[in-house]
Amino acid sequence: MMHRRTTLKLAAFAIAALLAGTAAANAESVLRRGNGAEPETIDPHKSTGVPENAIENDLFEGLVAWGPDGKEVPGVAKSWDISDDGTVYTFHLRDDAKWSNGDAVTAADFVYSFQRAVDPKTASDYAPILSPIKNADAIIAGKITDLSQLGVTAPDAHTVVISLNASTPYLLGLLTHNIAMPVHKATVEKFGDQWTRPGNMVSNGPFMLADWVPQSQLTIVKNPNFHDAASVKLDKIIYYPTEDIAEELKRYRAGELDITYDVPSDQVKWVEANMKDEFHNTPYFGTYYYVINLTRDTLGKAQQIRKALALGIDREILVDKITQAGELPAYSWVPPDVPGYQQQFLDFKNESKAQRLEEAKKLLADAGYGPDKPLKIQLLYNTSENHKKIAVAIAAMWKPLGVQLELVNQEWKVYLETRDKKDFDIARAAWIGDYPDPINFLDMFKSDAGARNDAGYNNPKFDELLTTAGATVDPKKRLAILAQAEKVFLDDYAMIPIYHYTTKHMLKPNLVGWEANVLDIHPGRYLSLKS
Numbered sequence: 001m002m003h004r005r006t007t008l009k010l011a012a013f014a015i016a017a018l019l020a021g022t023a024a025a026n027a028e029s030v031l032r033r034g035n036g037a038e039p040e041t042i043d044p045h046k047s048t049g050v051p052e053n054a055i056e057n058d059l060f061e062g063l064v065a066w067g068p069d070g071k072e073v074p075g076v077a078k079s080w081d082i083s084d085d086g087t088v089y090t091f092h093l094r095d096d097a098k099w100s101n102g103d104a105v106t107a108a109d110f111v112y113s114f115q116r117a118v119d120p121k122t123a124s125d126y127a128p129i130l131s132p133i134k135n136a137d138a139i140i141a142g143k144i145t146d147l148s149q150l151g152v153t154a155p156d157a158h159t160v161v162i163s164l165n166a167s168t169p170y171l172l173g174l175l176t177h178n179i180a181m182p183v184h185k186a187t188v189e190k191f192g193d194q195w196t197r198p199g200n201m202v203s204n205g206p207f208m209l210a211d212w213v214p215q216s217q218l219t220i221v222k223n224p225n226f227h228d229a230a231s232v233k234l235d236k237i238i239y240y241p242t243e244d245i246a247e248e249l250k251r252y253r254a255g256e257l258d259i260t261y262d263v264p265s266d267q268v269k270w271v272e273a274n275m276k277d278e279f280h281n282t283p284y285f286g287t288y289y290y291v292i293n294l295t296r297d298t299l300g301k302a303q304q305i306r307k308a309l310a311l312g313i314d315r316e317i318l319v320d321k322i323t324q325a326g327e328l329p330a331y332s333w334v335p336p337d338v339p340g341y342q343q344q345f346l347d348f349k350n351e352s353k354a355q356r357l358e359e360a361k362k363l364l365a366d367a368g369y370g371p372d373k374p375l376k377i378q379l380l381y382n383t384s385e386n387h388k389k390i391a392v393a394i395a396a397m398w399k400p401l402g403v404q405l406e407l408v409n410q411e412w413k414v415y416l417e418t419r420d421k422k423d424f425d426i427a428r429a430a431w432i433g434d435y436p437d438p439i440n441f442l443d444m445f446k447s448d449a450g451a452r453n454d455a456g457y458n459n460p461k462f463d464e465l466l467t468t469a470g471a472t473v474d475p476k477k478r479l480a481i482l483a484q485a486e487k488v489f490l491d492d493y494a495m496i497p498i499y500h501y502t503t504k505h506m507l508k509p510n511l512v513g514w515e516a517n518v519l520d521i522h523p524g525r526y527l528s529l530k531s
Contacts, residue, residue, distance in 0.1 A: 028235040029529055031511075034248045034261040037382070037412035038215050038241040042196050044178035045117045045124045048416070048452075050432055051261075053178055055239055058220055058524040059203040060181035063091045063110065063160060064172050068526035070517030072172050076105055076182070076204070077160070086167030086473065091160040098225040099184050100201075100208040107154030113182040115147040125420075125451045126179040129434075129443060132168040132470065141448065166471045169478075173435025206232045206525035215241060220524075233528035243383045243412065252506045258529065259511065263504040265386050268325045271506065278509060281325055282516040284501035285335050286432035287441070288327075290379070290394075291495040295422050295456040298375070304363040305375065306493035309426075311348055311360035312401050313394055315498060322389050325504050330497035334438045334486055337518070341438050341479050344486040346497070360401050370402040378406045381428035382415035390498070391428065420451045429454060432501070433519065438482045442466060445489060455494040462488045 036051040044056045057066060065075030077091035097105035118127050118139045130136045134151025138144040151163035164171065174180065183195075184202040191200045201209045206229065207220035218239045222232050242248040245262045249271075252260050263271060263279065271279045292309075294300040315329030331349040334341065348356055361370070369375040379395070381387040388409065395405040410418060419427050433440045443449060446466055447458040465485035472478040503520045510530040514522055 027531075029233060030236045030238065031234050031259070031524065031527060031529060032238045032240065032257050033259045034242050034245075034252070034257050035218075035239040036241065036261040037243050039218065039239075040413055040416060042201075042209070042218075043183075044181040045113070045122055045126075045183065047178060048125050049412075051239075051241065054522075055218060055220070056178045056181060057521065058205055058207040058237060059201075059209060060178070060183075060205045061097075061226075062175055062177075062181045063093075064175040064180075066176055066519075066521045066523050068513060068523065069515045070519040070521040072176055075176075076110075080172075086169070087164045089162045089164070089171060091162070093158040093160065094227055095158065096227040097204065098227065099204050100223045100225055101184075102225055103184070103186075103202075104157075105182065105204050106157045107160045108157070109182045109185065110160045111152050111154045112185045114152040114180070115150055116183065116188070117179050118150060119147060124179065126177070128446070128449045128452065129174060129177065129179060129440075131443070132164050132166070132171065132174070134163045134165055137448075167473045168470075169475055170435055170437040170439065173437060177434045206523070207237060210236070217241075226525075228525070232525045234524055237524045244385070246385055249506065257506075258508045260506040262386075263325070263506060265323045265325060265389065268504065275506065278506050280503070280505045280507055280514075280516065282503050282520075283337075283518050284432070284503040284520055285436060285518040286430055286501040287330055287333060287335055288390075288428075288430045288498045288501060289330070289333075289495045290426050290498065291419075291429045291454045292426055292493070293422050293424050293456060294458075294494055296425060299377065299425060300456070302367055303493055305367050305369070306496075308360040308363035308367075308401065309398065309403070310346060310493055310496045311356040311363070312398050312403070313496065313498065314353060314397055317397075318390060318393060319499050322393055323386070323499060326502045327499040330499045332486070333490060333495070333497055334441045335433065335500045338436055338438055340475065342483045344483055344490055346490050357401070364401055364403070371400070372402070374402045374404040376404045376406070377425040378408050379426045379428070380408045380410065380415065380418060380424040383409060383411050387428050419454055422454075422456055427454065429495075430501070436518070438479070438486065439466070439469070442482060442485055442489065445494065457489070457492070457494040459488060459492060462492075 035054060039052045041047050042052055042055050044060055061075045063075055063077040064072050067073040076093055076097045078094040079092050081090045099105060116122055117124055118130055118136050120142050127140050135144055135149045139150055153161045187202040188195045194200055198209050198211050206223055206226045208223040210221045211219040221236045246264045248260050251257050292299050292306055319327040319329055331345040332343050334343060336343055364370060379391055381391050391407050398405055443466060444452040445457045447463050462485055465481055469478050469481040507514055512530055513527040
């Protein structure tokens with residue numbers, strides 16, 4: 001009898017387990033990600049921010065893609081050959097690459113997409129980073145109007161050839177960038193600016209757009225036509241824009257999010273003490289900085305005032321008391337630990353704080369400013385409690401020098417528009433490296449870099465050094481020239497580096513596949529949730 005009851009219990013348990021397993025198998029696997037600001041656009045040739053890039057990495061796949069560890073892996077290209085002189089890359093496309101509507105992804109798609117990216121009509125902020133490609137600069141500048149002159153060709157449906165001006169050792173990293181992602185020509189031409197809307201968009205990545213409710217959520221679902229769909233474990237990812245990161249942390253703790261975009265600096269100590277296993281804080285390839293509008297008279301023409309402002313910021317206090325998450329005080333533009341690169345520094349890095357303040361006061365006095373005649377300037381920043389706290393602290397640091405700082409807060413899209421129009425004195429900004437090479441930080445300040453050059457910086461010597469580096473084949477010599485360029489740039493004080501980032505995320509314990517990396521790249525195709 002006892003044996004029979006046990007058998008019945010086991011049978012009942014087995015049935016329950018089977019039913020539970022069936023239910024689990026049928027349940028959707030949904031990942032909910034905090035994603036910072038509301039995306040400005042998810043057109044990969046027009047977007048500029050980290051929130052947009054995270055989504056585009058799930059929607060699109062370029063010739064080269066990101067692996068789970070933030071390293072380059074084959075994307076639509078299964079392999080490639082590089083000419084002996086490093087100036088011609090031949091990419092061989094996989095046979096099973098498809099768009100989300102079932103169309104085949106062909107070499108012609110990449111030719112069209114690269115041409116669209118550099119076409120002045122597209123007005124892409126990022127187009128200049130494609131300048132290593134033959135004739136890209138001339139097309140971007142409007143000097144060549146025939147887009148077929150771009151050094152990207154398709155000898156057949158499965159081969160893409162990229163011809164370069166000179167050997168470009170970082171090309172594969174560059175091709176992981178959203179500017180190098182393909183777009184579906186028929187869709188773009190049919191819908192124009194509306195091609196990125198739900199119901200219109202066709203993409204070729206592991207996920208496809210399902211829904212987008214601005215300021216609320218953006219939903220992507222698994223793309224059954226993706227060539228490696230069988231390995232994608234998530235059915236759906238919902239991105240939540242949350243500029244209020246204190247509110248984001250509350251939603252995470254309430255179980256509404258699986259991943260946060262950030263953690264409020266004033267709660268870092270608390271989560272370290274109370275939620276240590278879920279707090280992930282790692283080095284990040286980025287620099288937080290204040291950019292100075294050089295197109296305006298007072299700051300643009302007076303290098304000594306810009307230097308005084310840089311001298312007057314106590315970076316150690318900011319990272320110890322405000323950000324509090326292990327950030328490094330920044331005295332350089334390019335972050336540390338770039339392989340083979342000699343980081344450059346502001347010339348006062350080794351001076352004492354007292355020496356810096358004394359020099360700052362003297363420089364401002366020489367320019368006619370001081371406590372009796374304050375320098376009145378505005379600081380533009382986008383909505384974020386952390387940005388506000390840093391701005392308030394810096395305003396307090398500058399006040400004894402005779403600087404009267406007015407804080408101007410705008411939400412992300414308005415802030416970007418204001419910055420692009422150069423309607424500011426000083427603006428908070430940040431740059432996160434797209435690939436681990438110093439050119440990714442330096443070339444945005446070339447005089448012809450367009451809107452990416454948010455300072456309006458223009459120094460022929462700096463431009464010349466970057467051009468020379470671009471034509472230098474020897475990797476060591478190239479990096480040495482780039483270091484010279486960084487030093488020229490720092491000495492001009494076109495911007496004020498403040499700190500080098502760390503990433504701060506809260507991750508649910510059942511999240512699988514998250515690998516820490518300095519680029520903070522975590523494609524959804526490699527993530528899953530344990531039930």
